[in-house]
Amino acid sequence: MHADADAFFASVEQRDHARYRGVPMVVGEQVVACASYEARALGIHAGMPLGQVRRHWPATLVAPVRGDAYEEASARLFEVFRRFTPLVEPGSMEEAFLDVTGRDRDDPAGMAAAIRDAARQEVGLPVSVGVARTKLMAKLASRRAKPDGFLVVDAALEARVRPRLRLDDLWGVGPVTYEKLHAARLFVVADLYGLSVDDLKNCGLSTAMARRVASIAAGTDDATIRLPGPRGSVGATRSFPATRTRSTVEAVLRASVQRALARLGDDARLPTRLEVVVRYDDGTQVTERGPLPQPTTEPEAVGAAALRLLERSGWEQDGRGVTLVGVSIPLPRLRPAARVAPGSSRQAQSQASGDDRQRQKGWPAGSA
DNA sequence: TCTGGGGTCCTAGGACCC
DNA sequence: TCTGGGGTCCTAGGACCC
Structure with a gap:
């Protein structure tokens, strides 16, 4: 089963503010992050510059992005999903694959309806659902079911649809x-x-x-649910008008470090490596990666390391303008506490990666 | 049909080790 | 000392997703 909230950001705003309901509205700052279905009917879509929206459709309401509200709605949505099965693989904030094999009492349509009802009643959001034999087919089904619908793809329908x-x-x-x-x-x-x-x-x-x-x-594409592990990295980037001014580029990089570290939240893992990305005005992008002097989340230390990597990229010697810089911080897969003495580290590590593989393999979905 | 930002996974080549 | 084979790790970049 693939469950996907419709026009997620826009639906949260329409839920929370009566003035947005039933009218063309978009969520975004500079560009449209999400358009309500009423706005989509006019031809407005994600990625469109807000200036263009205001010019062509001046009546369209524009809501600022409220990241915390979407995080909260997402958490509640996933609580609903997990009530139907613990085998939930998030695709993003607003969508997930659910392995409901053996849990639908041979009534996939009834279960899809139940999930949609629960999301509507408890979270106040429209969720579309696709049910099928594989993740690909379920995903395509939920896409087809939108907005605010569901579609069950049985064997006969799949046989007709798949080749086409x-x-x-x-x-x-x-x-x-x-x-x-x-x-x-x-x-x-x-x-x-x-x-x-x-x-x-x-x-x-x-x-x-x-x-x-x-x-x-x-027709052997997979139906495997991968349970989410700890995230692999946190990062932050910022684009800006092309520049070759060192103070500008360095300031943006420092700010990116701050934002990436803030994103770490209460994650206890200490980063050991750092990546710096630089994009030039011809669209090409380079990444410099390297170890941190020591594992740390100290902004000064990480910032200094970022500046060294930036230096190493040779952007100042390069003739092109810079349009984006940022950092990505890979997070260690092993918790520091799990580290062992050098003599046995190899065995410990291979054991750990074996465990990870086991986890990632997840459960087979079987046939619906 | 590209806007900006945050991610995951895969790959190719090289260093290094046994 | 040389050769071939196998494995891991690291690095840099791409493709794709929302």
Whole structure:
């Protein structure tokens, strides 16, 4: 099952403020982060500059982004999801895959309705639900069910629909991969029939992507729920008009360090590494990575390390303007307390990674 | 059909070790 | 001392997702 809140940010604002209900409105600061369905009907969509919205649709209401409200709504939404099954894989703040195998009393439509009702009653948000045999099909089903609906894809429907799926509609196939498939005159899933993984690799796909695409054609794409582990990294970036002024670039980088560290919250893990990203005005991007002098969340120490990495990128010697800088802080997979003496570290580490694999493999979904 | 920002996963090449 | 094979870790960059 794929459960996905409709127009999440906009729906939270409409829930909390009567003046936003039933009218075209958007959430955003500079650009539209989320448009209400009423606004979408006019042609407004995420990513559109707010200036353009105000020019063409002056009656459209604009709500500022209230991150805390969305976090809170997200937490309550996931509480609802977890009441139906502990096997919940978040896709983002507002959507998740749920393995409900054996929990739906052979009534997937009833269960989808129950989840939607619970989200509506308890969180006040519309949630669309897709039910199917695999994650891909469930995701496509919830997309099709929007807004505020649900769709159950049974075997007969899947057999009809799957061959006709457009490759550029597939979750996991982005513009780059689609372009390669398109160049090989492959457009829908049925065009993949008879092609091997090697054939797809010869189209320029990586091994992992070729396998994924081949499995979609074979109908063996996965239904595995991956339970979320601790997050892998925190980061912050900021874009700005192209500049070559050192004080500007360094100030933005320092501020990014502060924001990334703040994002760490109560996570007890101490970062040991740091990454600095620089984007130039021709769109190219470079990343400098390196160890911190010692594990720390001390802003001064992390900031100093960030400046060294920035220096190392050679941006000042580069003729191009800089349009974005930021940091990403990878978080250690092992808790410091789990560290062991050097003599046995290898065994301890391989054991730990084995555990992680076990966790990531999760549970098989079986067949619906 | 690109706006900005926050993430995950994969890959290729090199260093290093046994 | 050389050769081949296997493995891990690190680095830098890409693709994709919301």
